[in-house]
Amino acid sequence: MSDYTAIELGGLDEWGSGGEHPGKRFIDAELGTAHTGISVNSTEPGGESPFWHVHSAIEETHIVLSGRGEIALDDEVVPLGPGTVVRVGPGTWRAVRALPDSGEPMKWLCVRSGADSLAGVGDDAEIDSERPFPWNA
Amino acid sequence: MSDYTAIELGGLDEWGSGGEHPGKRFIDAELGTAHTGISVNSTEPGGESPFWHVHSAIEETHIVLSGRGEIALDDEVVPLGPGTVVRVGPGTWRAVRALPDSGEPMKWLCVRSGADSLAGVGDDAEIDSERPFPWNA
Numbered sequence A, B: 001m002s003d004y005t006a007i008e009l010g011g012l013d014e015w016g017s018g019g020e021h022p023g024k025r026f027i028d029a030e031l032g033t034a035h036t037g038i039s040v041n042s043t044e045p046g047g048e049s050p051f052w053h054v055h056s057a058i059e060e061t062h063i064v065l066s067g068r069g070e071i072a073l074d075d076e077v078v079p080l081g082p083g084t085v086v087r088v089g090p091g092t093w094r095a096v097r098a099l100p101d102s103g104e105p106m107k108w109l110c111v112r113s114g115a116d117s118l119a120g121v122g123d124d125a126e127i128d129s130e131r132p133f134p135w136n137a
Helices: A118-123 B118-123
Strands: A004-008 A024-026 A037-043 A052-055 A059-066 A069-073 A076-080 A084-088 A094-098 A106-113 A125-128 B004-008 B024-026 B037-043 B052-055 B059-066 B069-073 B076-080 B084-088 B094-098 B106-113 B125-128
Touching: A004 B076, A037 A094, A069 A084, A076 A084, A076 B004, A106 B106, B037 B094, B069 B084, B076 B084
Parallel strands: none
Antiparallel strands: A004 B084, A024 A037, A037 A106, A052 A094, A052 A125, A059 A084, A059 A106, A069 A076, A069 A094, A084 B004, B024 B037, B037 B106, B052 B094, B052 B125, B059 B084, B059 B106, B069 B076, B069 B094
């Protein structure tokens, strides 16, 4: 018996919002992954993460496909555009936004791995809802 | 010290060939990932994997962004198009092609994880250069 799962997201221009986390779709459960966390994201111009977060163990890789934005990494801000890929290691706080003048939503993927199992991927996160984003400071 | 790495791939239409594996760029080393394997792929219409391969431990997730193709999963063939995401578990043999009439190169990402470390990601692969692909049979 072959072990695979296939889902259809539609083209980039169809990636949209909805669900519990507007603009963010966690496809791990849909795919039944054992080790790989993946979210598919569409952030409207001027939209931003609801909070900072950090992981104690896993690494996240952000892959931007279209639109323009910024990622805050502790006290640094790195510009994001089509084809920007950012690896973020454990212990570094992060938050993302699409630029208000992006012109189009920022479409991006976030890949999480490094825990022993996918169950561990989410459990090592901590959030900070109080800390201001650098672009709002 | 913030722990991150950022690289620029350029837009999808700039993803191209070159290097040791034409059309396939492993960005793990460029990013310095510890646990996550990622390749960025551009497969010309009619182009295909150089061989079948299988993993004993890790899972692979193929994310298609543009173009049309097929993935062979043991004896099954699943169509690929923009937004198709396929998780392939350990023990399932796989090979990919872009359709000859795709009209444009197939741009896709392959994410690997599940080994204890990235060093283990490649070591669990086996290849079969003799087995014909279903689309050539």
